[in-house]
Amino acid sequence: MRVECVTCKGEFGLQIFQCENGHSSCSGCRFMNKVCGSCSKTITDIRNITLEATIADIIVKQSNNTERTKCHNAKDGCSLSFPINEMGNHLKECPFNDIKCPLSSLYQNCTWKGKINQLSIHFNDVHPQHCVADVDKEMSLLNINISQKLTYFVKIGNYNFLIHIKVDGAEKLLYMTAQLFGTKDWRLQ
Known part of the structure; x- marks a missing residue:
């Protein structure tokens, strides 16, 4: 109506x-x-x-009815549909939403916004120094006596990760963490 x-x-x-x-x-x-x-x-x-x-x-x-509606990001590739009352929750997590460059919050020097499936291209074009890590490659850390923070973009299949490495030269400690960019529901990526 x-x-x-x-x-x-x-x-x-x-x-x-x-x-x-x-x-x-x-x-x-x-x-x-x-x-x-x-x-x-x-x-x-x-x-x-x-x-x-x-x-x-x-x-x-x-x-409250069972009528389903296509995601607002259907034009960008999302093929899911939901009852109207569930759409808001999906849109918070839809992998086809625009995202900011993950490095913008770390270094405040990048204003790029785009789709998650464009992230790899963005890193290769704009941040190639952050693309030297790979799960199939051995990496070496130089100057481990100097405190430093490093961030690398790694793509494994459809999954996008940032690998954060912190070297504490004074304490002789190494910290590493991996951050996944995507949704809570991994099946949607």
């Missing part, structure tokens, strides 16, 4: 306003100072709370 604004013919949002004759228009038309599409009277600040509540009830009922 679709309930339309009489002025712009768009779908109503959460706020619905009335003209001087009681016809309902959306908040966008009200705030753009349009006149009522039905009678050409001024759209006032008076809200139609009865219609707002009715539409809210319709939305709740629709979200």
Whole structure:
């Protein structure tokens, strides 16, 4: 069921306003100072709370049914669909969302944003010094007496990792950790 604004013919949002004759228009038309599409009277600040509540009830009922909707990232490759009331949780974790370069939070020098499947290309093009690590390669650390922090991008199949290495020269300690970039549900990657 679709309930339309009489002025712009768009779908109503959460706020619905009335003209001087009681016809309902959306908040966008009200705030753009349009006149009522039905009678050409001024759209006032008076809200139609009865219609707002009715539409809210319709939305709740629709979200409780089993009708599934495609992910908003379908154009970028996500092939999953969910009931409307579960979509928000999926969108928080969808692997097809834009992400920031992981090095931006470490070094504050990269403003790249893109899809997770573009991360490998980004690192090879912009951060090649952080791509020298590989799971099939032996690595050597030089100057282990000097305290330093190193970060490397490693791709294993469809999985993207950052390997963080910290050398504490004074204490003669080495710390390593691997950080996976993806979703909580590994099957989605």
